[in-house]
């Protein structure tokens with residue numbers, strides 16, 4: 001009750017009744033409410049005041065629904081007027097791409113918004129784009145940044161710490177700490193691309209514990225150095241060459257990264273596993289990579305009615321085994337959530353395994369999850385799961401791959417290869433010059 005209202009009542013009550021009565025009005029006795037109880041006269045409820053406007057329910061901010069949004073992540077390297085190789089892009093082409101991002105209806109989000117979205121804390125636009133620049137070349141600072149500023153786009157630098165000026169592998173194209181500080185102060189996200197930019201899968205005859213420690217050092221020390229030098233929190237990792245295996249992914253999560261990126265171009269939804277988020281590695285000689293990013297190709301609905309849609313399952317589905325995962329169970333459970341396909345005709349669902357053929361599965365239309373198992377033991381080092389089903393009368397196909405390594409088998413030479421996800425559309429990151 002407001003004070004004003006109390007006085008109003010008081011004014012009304014005065015001519016009509018004595019002060020005694022007024023004193024019994026409980027709202028005038030704020031300070032000693034106990035006395036009210038002690039009144040010998042039964043305390044009638046205060047005269048019902050005119051109905052108060054219903055109190056406004058406390059305004060709860062609308063709960064973010066992260067499943068509404070999808071993100072494409074672009075990965076750039078260098079920016080040169082005369083590109084020495086396909087990882088360099090002409091500034092003019094870069095600018096055209098930035099315009100194209102806008103024209104295609106994307107909102108460019110920062111890494112911190114991306115992470116907040118991943119945590120379910122923040123809504124981001126339904127079509128979002130994250131811009132990342134790898135390695136830490138000067139041209140990111142000198143050429144790309146001014147162009148990005150023109151558009152007001154946030155972006156992320158994935159630097160490998162050995163390449164920073166003053167570090168063991170620095171070169172003429174290296175960025176200095178003070179330049180990174182300047183970028184940091186202007187709101188550019190700086191994240192880790194490891195210490196040495198070596199292929200994290202390469203075991204090179206290292207004993208398992210030596211290998212594990214080496215990977216850990218690459219991931220932990222780069223994070224720590226960036227955090228200490230720049231006073232930032234490093235939450236994202238870009239795997240060198242986009243390469244990783246199950247151990248690398250595990251160690252990345254243990255090292256405190258919230259997300260880790262490969263170069264497996266895909267439309268990312270809230271449900272993608274954090275330890276292998278794909279990026280489109282833009283190359284000047286392959287404009288189709290940028291084009292497929294703009295189409296968010298690799299996931300989601302897309303093709304014309306009546307045609308067979310082939311999608312990369314990993315981009316939009318939760319699968320078991322995961323894309324690129326190595327399993328040791330010779331008869332692994334194969335499972336996927338088909339909700340991103342839309343409403344499928346359950347009778348039309350068919351699941352095949354490369355080298356095996358159709359496998360029996362159970363489909364639950366409620367959860368949209370199918371579960372099955374190969375009828376026979378696996379033998380090959382890698383398998384592709386092909387799922388087809390009719391959605392509104394149209395045949396839709398999705399696929400993903402995983403690897404099989406018999407338990408106890410020593411990781412032979414091909415291990416490094418088979419543990420990597422298949423790289424579609426030749427998006428594999430090239431060797432750095």
Ligand SMILES: [Zn+2]
Nearest residue numbers: 134135240241
């Ligand atoms: Zn790199």
